[in-house]
Amino acid sequence: MSYGAGDSGWAPITKARGSRPPRPMGSGVHTNGSDPQRIRLMIYAQDGLGLGHMRRTTSIAAEFIKLQPDAVVLTVEDSPLGNFFRTSPNHDYVKLPSIKKVRPGDWRAVNLPLRFEDIRALREQLIRSVALNFRPDILLVDHMPHGAMGELRPALEALRRIVPQSRLVLGLRDIIDAPDVIRRRWQVEGAYEAIQRFYDLVLVYGSRDVFDLADQYRLPEGVARKVRYCGYLCTPALPRYPERIRAQYANGAKAGTKLVVAMAGGGADAYPMMRAVLDALPVLQAKERLALVMIVGPFMSSAERRDLQSRAAGLPAQVRITVSDPLSYIYAADLVIARAGYNTTMEILRSSTPALLMPRPGPSAEQRTRARLFQKRGWVDALDPDDVNSGTLAEAIARGLRSDPPVRARCHADLGGLSAAVEQLVSLLRTAGLEQRLAPIAE
Numbered sequence: 362m363s364y365g366a367g368d369s370g371w372a373p374i375t376k377a378r379g380s381r382p383p384r385p386m387g388s389g390v391h392t393n394g395s396d397p398q399r400i401r402l403m404i405y406a407q408d409g410l411g412l413g414h415m416r417r418t419t420s421i422a423a424e425f426i427k428l429q430p431d432a433v434v435l436t437v438e439d440s441p442l443g444n445f446f447r448t449s450p451n452h453d454y455v456k457l458p459s460i461k462k463v464r465p466g467d468w469r470a471v472n473l474p475l476r477f478e479d480i481r482a483l484r485e486q487l488i489r490s491v492a493l494n495f496r497p498d499i500l501l502v503d504h505m506p507h508g509a510m511g512e513l514r515p516a517l518e519a520l521r522r523i524v525p526q527s528r529l530v531l532g533l534r535d536i537i538d539a540p541d542v543i544r545r546r547w548q549v550e551g552a553y554e555a556i557q558r559f560y561d562l563v564l565v566y567g568s569r570d571v572f573d574l575a576d577q578y579r580l581p582e583g584v585a586r587k588v589r590y591c592g593y594l595c596t597p598a599l600p601r602y603p604e605r606i607r608a609q610y611a612n613g614a615k616a617g618t619k620l621v622v623a624m625a626g627g628g629a630d631a632y633p634m635m636r637a638v639l640d641a642l643p644v645l646q647a648k649e650r651l652a653l654v655m656i657v658g659p660f661m662s663s664a665e666r667r668d669l670q671s672r673a674a675g676l677p678a679q680v681r682i683t684v685s686d687p688l689s690y691i692y693a694a695d696l697v698i699a700r701a702g703y704n705t706t707m708e709i710l711r712s713s714t715p716a717l718l719m720p721r722p723g724p725s726a727e728q729r730t731r732a733r734l735f736q737k738r739g740w741v742d743a744l745d746p747d748d749v750n751s752g753t754l755a756e757a758i759a760r761g762l763r764s765d766p767p768v769r770a771r772c773h774a775d776l777g778g779l780s781a782a783v784e785q786l787v788s789l790l791r792t793a794g795l796e797q798r799l800a801p802i803a804e
Contacts, residue, residue: 398798400432400790403497405488405516407460407509408440414503415440416704417534417566420596421501423449424783427597429800435495437488455491457484460509464724466546468510485512492516492524498795499528499786506531506552506560517559528789531560532782533574534703535567535593536734539726540577547578556584563587564785566594566703566778571734589785594778595707601686606693610652618650619762622694624687626702628658632665634719635680637749638698639672644755646677649762653678654690688712696761701728701735701743710740711776715764717757722746740774 402425408414415438422434426449434449439457458480459471470480488508492500493516500520507514520527537543547553556563565574565588575585611618623638625631635655645651655673657666659682670680684690691697691712699705701720709716718741720728732743742764744757790799 400429400795400798401495401497401499402432402434402786403492403495403500404434404436404438404503405500405508405513406436406438406503407505408438414438416596417594418501418503418532419452420594420779421532421782422452424597424779425786426451428783428787431800435491435497437491439484455487457487460484462509462724466510466550481510481512484509485515488513489516489519493519496524497527498790498793499530501530501532501786502560503532504534504537506547507550507555511550514555517555521559526793528562528793529560530562530564530786530789531556532564532566534727535565535574536572536727536730537574537578537725539730540579542726543578553581553584556587557581560587562589562785562789564782565590566592566782568592568775571738571774572730591781591785592775592778593707593710594782595711595776596688596704597779598688600688600692600712603689603692606689610654610693611695615652618652619695620693621651621653621696621698621758621762622656622690623653623698624656624690624705625658625700626705628661630721631657631661631700632669633746634698634700634749635669636672637719637751637754638758639669639676639678640751641755641758642676642678644751645758648759651677654681655679656681656684656687656690659683696758696764698758698761701732703731706731706735706741707776710735710774713773715761716741717761718743719746719749735774738774 402422404418404422406414406418418436418438422436426432426434430451432451434452435455436452437455437457439459458473460468460477460480461471462468468477468481470477473480497520500516502508502513505513507517517529520529538546563584567574567590569590574580575588580588607620610620623635625634635657638653638655642651642653653676655669655678657669657680661682666680666682673680688708691708691714694714697709697714697716699709699716699718701718706716706718718728718732718735720732720743722729729745732741732745735741736743742757742761744753787799
């Protein structure tokens, strides 16, 4: 169920703005067979040095197409990996030059050795051009109300002026940063004004009773009325081969071996965590028979990865860059050690596998806040990065291996955010007078 900031329902607050003008690419059936009356969803996501935003928006796109099979989805994003996740039919990408956040308000190009001002201008023009040519029925903006350093504002202004029937939706994860940081940055950058001026709906992929985003970030009353809490969003995928992984590491002749899986998303800053886990392994071996699989991620440098492989020599540990199905490793494990990133944390909660979260130390307080709140509710164990050494980590891992999964299974959060978020998008289209272009609701 999805809840609004001011009531218990989840019907979006919006008003129809009239009928759609002719699309610029022609009328009737296109030469490639596509129908200009197909519902069009455009997604903006900034994920220059990670995988989380891309994974979440890819899941939303797949679920939207599942409910609306004739719809088309175009995602504008900047991951250096391009289209990393498998996409649905009718879904494609536009790749922007990649950027990364160094600290709040400070961005740098990932690959192009150009002034950031030039990169920003290029991205800004590309986003605006795509929006006006694609002419979306809905634009779903992930995470940033006006894009990285305001790059989305020209596209928002153009859609409101030239394609006024487009519905604009902001999607926010449960926690963005520390409240004082967000209040200050959003005030300086004009984010509050952007949400009030441009957006019809704000979807929060979290639970209000865990972290009340509208209250913590002091959303103005007019903005708070647009907020809907969807619950936590999980990928729709299911684990494909957890039994095979258990058989490889912990069954047969290896019966009694505890499987520990360490993972850290893209892995750009995963080296300190992975090294700490390796350093704790000899202490644990004296008490438990263990097998450790470290999935370090595609963004870890080759030098750091080689160092971990060297340190793992002679230990019951494997270093993997990526695996074909991370969910199977989560479900197969006796304990998962991970950063406290949004997507990995939600997948762990869904699995009921005991987890030890080691949040990123920065640049934002997002992961530390999530780990603290989830630990307080008994959903996970957590170890602050400032408290990590081989002794404290070995103790936390041993504690996690003694956890009782059936007990944790009763402590789950609301993980229905994916279907709730997509239902909100479809409901918004219905209130916009597009009922005849939508697929009927399945009985």
